[in-house]
Amino acid sequence: MQQQLAALKRLTSVPAKTGRGRVAIFIDGANLFYAIGELGIRIDYTKFLKYLVGDDTLFRAIYYTGVEAADEKQRGFLLWMRHHGFRVVSKPVLQRPDGSKKANLDVEMAMDIVSLAGQYDTVVLVGGDGDLACALHKVSDCRARVEVVSLRSMTSEALIDVADSYVDLEEIKGKICKV
Numbered sequence: 001m002q003q004q005l006a007a008l009k010r011l012t013s014v015p016a017k018t019g020r021g022r023v024a025i026f027i028d029g030a031n032l033f034y035a036i037g038e039l040g041i042r043i044d045y046t047k048f049l050k051y052l053v054g055d056d057t058l059f060r061a062i063y064y065t066g067v068e069a070a071d072e073k074q075r076g077f078l079l080w081m082r083h084h085g086f087r088v089v090s091k092p093v094l095q096r097p098d099g100s101k102k103a104n105l106d107v108e109m110a111m112d113i114v115s116l117a118g119q120y121d122t123v124v125l126v127g128g129d130g131d132l133a134c135a136l137h138k139v140s141d142c143r144a145r146v147e148v149v150s151l152r153s154m155t156s157e158a159l160i161d162v163a164d165s166y167v168d169l170e171e172i173k174g175k176i177c178k179v
Contacts, residue, residue: 020145021121022059025052026109027086028127029065035128035151035169041177048176049085052124052149059120061086062112066093066103110135117142124149130156137162 036043049061063081067090068074078088089108093101110132113123117139125132128150140146140162148155148163151170160166169176 020054020056022057022119023053023122023124024059024113024116024120025049025061025124025126026113027061027063028105028109028125028129028132029063030103031127031129031150031154035154038151038153039169039173041173043176044178045081045086046084051172051176052126056122058085060116062089062109063087064089064105064109066091066101066105068093106131114138117144121145122147125159126150128155128159130158133158133162140164 032043049058052061063078063086065074065078065088067078069092078090081088089105089112091103091105091108093103095101106129109127113125113132113135117123122145123136123139124147125136126149128148133156136146136148136159145165146163147165147167148159149167149169149172150159152168155166155168
């Protein structure tokens with residue numbers, strides 16, 4: 001029975017658009033950046049926000065990202081996000097000994113998802129990191145509806161399993177991309 005329910009969740013590609021109450025959106029900026037790179041699109045964030053909220057009430061939209069101090073283009077993008085309905089949570093990108101770079105905002109996202117529970121009715125996670133499954137499970141236990149939006153190839157099975165609905169970015173790219 002559990003496997004059948006999990007399979008049914010995987011088939012869900014469109015979130016319920018009404019009756020979701022206050023909607024809180026948590027966006028993993030790095031995950032989304034790589035996903036749209038895979039899809040070869042540029043997102044219209046105004047359209048994207050409207051798609052995620054539908055006819056319901058936006059409680060809060062938070063965009064989490066690492067920042068490069070010298071990146072003027074990124075600074076301009078984040079300023080635009082702040083002026084168009086998004087809160088931005090950022091921290092400096094750190095270079096690892098192997099040369100890779102990472103900011104790692106999973107803890108901040110998880111804390112916000114859990115600490116704000118009770119103030120929203122639906123949580124939408126835009127990202128695929130399985131490290132956030134525990135936080136989503138916790139708010140699900142508090143009766144919040146859980147929705148995950150991400151590129152399927154970059155989404156943890158644990159997130160799909162905890163979600164009430166899952167949306168593959170591939171399936172909605174025409175509704176959210178810049179023209």
